[in-house]
Amino acid sequence: IHLATENERYLRELSGEVGRFREAQIVEFIFLLSEKWHLDQSARYQAVEILERFMIKQVEQVFKSPREGRKSSEQGQGKGRSSLKDEIYDTFVLRLVSCIQLASKLSLHYNIVNSDRALKFLQSLKYSYTKQELLESELAILKTLHFQINVSTPLAYVELLLEVLGHNSCLLPAKPLHEMCMHLLDFSYLTRDAIYDTLLKIAIENSTPSKLQIAKFLTVKEDFMLLAVGIISTSAFILNPKHWNQVVEHLNCITGITSQSILEFSYAILKHIIGSTAP
Numbered sequence: 001i002h003l004a005t006e007n008e009r010y011l012r013e014l015s016g017e018v019g020r021f022r023e024a025q026i027v028e029f030i031f032l033l034s035e036k037w038h039l040d041q042s043a044r045y046q047a048v049e050i051l052e053r054f055m056i057k058q059v060e061q062v063f064k065s066p067r068e069g070r071k072s073s074e075q076g077q078g079k080g081r082s083s084l085k086d087e088i089y090d091t092f093v094l095r096l097v098s099c100i101q102l103a104s105k106l107s108l109h110y111n112i113v114n115s116d117r118a119l120k121f122l123q124s125l126k127y128s129y130t131k132q133e134l135l136e137s138e139l140a141i142l143k144t145l146h147f148q149i150n151v152s153t154p155l156a157y158v159e160l161l162l163e164v165l166g167h168n169s170c171l172l173p174a175k176p177l178h179e180m181c182m183h184l185l186d187f188s189y190l191t192r193d194a195i196y197d198t199l200l201k202i203a204i205e206n207s208t209p210s211k212l213q214i215a216k217f218l219t220v221k222e223d224f225m226l227l228a229v230g231i232i233s234t235s236a237f238i239l240n241p242k243h244w245n246q247v248v249e250h251l252n253c254i255t256g257i258t259s260q261s262i263l264e265f266s267y268a269i270l271k272h273i274i275g276s277t278a279p
Contacts, residue, residue, distance in 0.1 A: 003160060004255070006152055007225045018222055019192075021055040022048060027189045030100060033121070037113050039104055041182060045153035047103035048189065050141065051096055053151070057144045058088050091137070094129060097122060098137040106150055154185060157228035161254060165232070168250050171243045172236055180235035184269065188231060191272050196221045198268040229257050230265030237266055 027048055034044035062084045097118050104113040115131045122129050129137075142149065158181050166174050188195055200217045201207050209217070220226065229251045236247040252259050 003152060003157055004225060007157070007223065010224075011219050011222060014218060014222055015056050015060065016218075017056045017059050018052070018218065020059070021052045022189070022192055024190050024192070026051070026096070027192075030096065031186065031190075033097070033100055036121075037100070037104070037117065038111055039100070039113070040107055040111075042153065042155055043100070043103040043107040045155045045185075045189075046106055046149075046151065047096075047100040049151050049153055050102055050145070050149050051099040053149075054095065054099065054141050054144055055088075058084075062088070093125065093127065094122065094133070094137050095141065098134065098141055101134075102138060102141060102149055152224065154224045154227045154231070157224050158185060158231055161228055161232055161251065164254055165247065165250055168254075170250065171246060172240055176239055177232070177235055180239055181231050184231045184235055187273065188227065188269060192221075194272050195268050198271055199265060202264050202268065225255055226257060226261065226265065229255055229262055230269060233262045234266040234269045237270070 030047050030051070031044055034047065101113045101115075101118055104111065115134050118134055119129060119131065122134075159178070162174065162178055162181065170177075196217070199220070200209050200213070203217070203220075204213055233244070233248055233251060237244045248259050248262050251257065251262055
């Protein structure tokens with residue numbers, strides 16, 4: 001109930017820029033770096049979400065700057081829009097590394113990414129940041145997000161729903177189902193745009209969605225509960241199609257998401273896994 005409420009609140013407060021910083025290359029960068037540093041899966045998903053929220057705030061600041069810049073220029077202070085954009089570009093890799101650092105500290109895991117490890121990596125990319133700049137980068141992210149960085153990720157939704165399925169006597173063994181879900185969640189992050197593009201075309205029964213339809217579909221793309229349900233459903237189908245209907249029925253009862261919506265999401269994921277339009 002708590003996660004469902006949190007999900008609904010998040011969807012009500014969506015920014016128009018949401019999702020722009022979950023591009024495949026960015027996500028892949030975070031996943032590979034998290035793997036290099038031996039972080040658990042929760043940390044890398046959290047790093048993606050922290051970076052997404054922070055960068056949206058930065059972009060919103062750029063859009064506000066022309067109006068605010070005129071006021072501040074009269075007082076001889078403030079940054080122009082171009083200088084803000086330049087700062088975002090110039091510090092992007094630093095911010096990304098800082099988001100992974102913060103996520104590693106939130107995961108309650110012994111393997112925290114300290115400043116020495118982060119600086120060594122940045123130096124390998126020919127950046128010459130100092131420990132002070134690294135600390136200031138973390139603080140900038142924390143302050144911009146008002147220290148609210150312990151956000152729920154789709155992984156939390158998947159694991160909680162799996163727990164409920166286990167209590168409801170799901171016929172599929174828990175460990176293989178969890179492992180398959182982790183693989184598919186990674187896959188869905190890395191092929192996010194393609195999967196949701198397919199899902200949108202299924203929903204509107206049209207291969208050329210309008211700008212309005214794309215804008216309205218944003219809440220679907222950001223619905224973590226729907227994503228979690230789709231991941232579990234698809235994993236169940238891959239592991240044992242015989243039990244798939246039972247799993248879908250349980251997910252429908254638990255979340256209220258219709259069986260048709262679950263089916264369509266599973267189809268969209270499977271289509272991009274096997275690279276075919278066959279049912």
